[in-house]
Amino acid sequence: MAEYLTTIGLEVHAQLRTASKMFCGCPAETHGAAAAGPNTLTCPICLGMPGTLPTVNAQAIELGLRTALALHCTISPFSKFDRKNYHYPDLMKGYQISQYDLPLATDGWLDVPLAGGSQRVGIIRVHLEEDTARLLHRTEAEGPVSLIDVNRAGVPLMEIVSAPDITSPDEAVAYLVELRRILQYIGASTGNMEEGSFRCDANVSVRPLGQQAYGTRTEIKNMNSFRAVRRALEYEVPRQIAVIEGGGRVVQETRGWSDERAVTVSQRSKEEAHDYRYFPEPDLPPLTFTPVQIEAVRDALPELPTARRERMVAAYGLSRDDADLLTDARPVADYYEAAVAAAQASGPAQPERARSLANFVIHDLLKQVPDPAQISTLPLGPANLAELVALVEEGVITISQARALVPELAQSGDHPRQVVAARGLAQIRDTGALEQAVAEAIAANPKAVADYLGGKTSAAKSLIGPVMRATGGKANSQLVQAILQTHLDALARQRAGDDAPGAPAL
Ligand code: ZN
Numbered sequence: 001m002a003e004y005l006t007t008i009g010l011e012v013h014a015q016l017r018t019a020s021k022m023f024c025g026c027p028a029e030t031h032g033a034a035a036a037g038p039n040t041l042t043c044p045i046c047l048g049m050p051g052t053l054p055t056v057n058a059q060a061i062e063l064g065l066r067t068a069l070a071l072h073c074t075i076s077p078f079s080k081f082d083r084k085n086y087h088y089p090d091l092m093k094g095y096q097i098s099q100y101d102l103p104l105a106t107d108g109w110l111d112v113p114l115a116g117g118s119q120r121v122g123i124i125r126v127h128l129e130e131d132t133a134r135l136l137h138r139t140e141a142e143g144p145v146s147l148i149d150v151n152r153a154g155v156p157l158m159e160i161v162s163a164p165d166i167t168s169p170d171e172a173v174a175y176l177v178e179l180r181r182i183l184q185y186i187g188a189s190t191g192n193m194e195e196g197s198f199r200c201d202a203n204v205s206v207r208p209l210g211q212q213a214y215g216t217r218t219e220i221k222n223m224n225s226f227r228a229v230r231r232a233l234e235y236e237v238p239r240q241i242a243v244i245e246g247g248g249r250v251v252q253e254t255r256g257w258s259d260e261r262a263v264t265v266s267q268r269s270k271e272e273a274h275d276y277r278y279f280p281e282p283d284l285p286p287l288t289f290t291p292v293q294i295e296a297v298r299d300a301l302p303e304l305p306t307a308r309r310e311r312m313v314a315a316y317g318l319s320r321d322d323a324d325l326l327t328d329a330r331p332v333a334d335y336y337e338a339a340v341a342a343a344q345a346s347g348p349a350q351p352e353r354a355r356s357l358a359n360f361v362i363h364d365l366l367k368q369v370p371d372p373a374q375i376s377t378l379p380l381g382p383a384n385l386a387e388l389v390a391l392v393e394e395g396v397i398t399i400s401q402a403r404a405l406v407p408e409l410a411q412s413g414d415h416p417r418q419v420v421a422a423r424g425l426a427q428i429r430d431t432g433a434l435e436q437a438v439a440e441a442i443a444a445n446p447k448a449v450a451d452y453l454g455g456k457t458s459a460a461k462s463l464i465g466p467v468m469r470a471t472g473g474k475a476n477s478q479l480v481q482a483i484l485q486t487h488l489d490a491l492a493r494q495r496a497g498d499d500a501p502g503a504p505a506l
């Protein structure tokens with residue numbers, strides 16, 4: 001069998017985080033409690049009534065520009081909206097307002113982090129458009145019915161088209177993960193796939209190694225999770241190879257991914273652009289941007305995930321894995337850096353402290369929230385976490401005591417220092433109290449002492465337990481060992497005379 005090259009290009013539709021829809025004043029948030037029911041978030045414009053006039057949502061344009069710049073695209077100084085005509089019940093007007101030959105931005109790139117480095121994937125274009133209504137197909141007693149919910153019609157969408165630079169299902173998923181992360185970092189989209197706020201279609205083709213021309217491609221739709229994208233591509237690539245190996249030809253068509261059956265299924269032959277009879281939208285003015293406007297948007301961009309990851313490794317001495325975990329969601333990175341800032345406000349900057357905070361965030365704090373992005377909602381804020389770590393650093397409590405306190409502090413939001421004081425959790429560092437507990441342990445365990453002095457050094461360890469028990473586990477263990485050693489040294493000298501060497505070390 002010949003070797004094959006896989007070529008994948010991805011088209012992402014992301015819902016923009018705006019208050020209102022793309023061309024009318026209806027709310028754009030149509031999930032959950034926002035809508036009282038189907039068809040409640042509508043108006044004559046998004047219902048497609050004749051004679052209504054759309055107006056462009058300025059926030060959607062701002063978010064589109066932000067995305068385009070984060071993806072290193074060139075913003076078109078002049079772009080326009082077009083009508084994409086097709087007849088389907090999810091389109092109220094009989095056309096979708098989109099952008100065709102003059103999109104908002106073109107020619108960018110995205111560096112996709114991969115295990116062995118990174119892969120640059122070109123971005124062909126970023127354009128703005130409106131979402132369609134949602135259709136619900138059901139089977140009722142009298143037969144199949146299709147219901148229509150117009151709430152989603154007119155919600156602002158951004159379409160991001162990658163170049164065919166992706167060569168495997170792994171790379172495709174890594175691209176989507178990084179793209180979604182960027183959109184979330186810059187506040188352009190929630191990226192929520194289950195709610196359909198981040199949807200992806202994949203163009204896939206294969207060709208024998210050595211062949212220059214791309215093979216015939218299929219377009220895969222209906223993948224509702226990263227896992228579905230991976231599975232669909234892992235199915236489609238060998239399917240196309242098998243068609244070619246069997247002497248057949250891949251048909252250019254749209255195929256739907258069936259998650260239950262784990263196959264892609266032919267849906268319809270691919271339409272060409274001329275099928276849509278694109279023409280300029282006469283009711284909307286073109287979009288024009290000056291270099292000053294574009295630079296203002298660029299200046300307001302937050303630090304992007306890759307840059308932040310690298311800066312955090314350098315600034316805090318974090319491992320790459322830890323930096324990956326901390327920068328995966330921006331709220332986690334924000335929380336962590338706020339905790340570092342709070343810790344440094346109360347003492348000199350120390351790499352151990354920054355790493356200790358990282359460990360608490362990764363291993364303890366993230367366990368307290370179902371979704372990492374919710375870390376900012378925890379009553380245990382960054383300043384309180386810094387205080388908890390300071391208590392460990394000062395030797396007031398042990399690290400395991402601190403970790404045990406996290407679930408409770410996470411919910412109560414109480415100050416760690418107050419909780420430790422109120423509960424009497426502080427370790428006993430008062431040497432007087434420890435001297436007495438050690439003396440009592442020695443007096444109560446003559447056998448262990450005799451064994452130890454007879455050369456069985458491990459016997460001394462059995463004296464530590466009674467001291468810890470006598471102090472309710474709150475004794476500082478290093479201090480106990482040091483005091484015990486002093487006492488045993490003294491006993492050894494008594495027994496052997498003053499010129500004898502000390503007892504063996506514990
Ligand atoms: Zn409306």
Ligand code: MN
Pocket residue numbers: 013129159
């Ligand atoms: Mn589109």
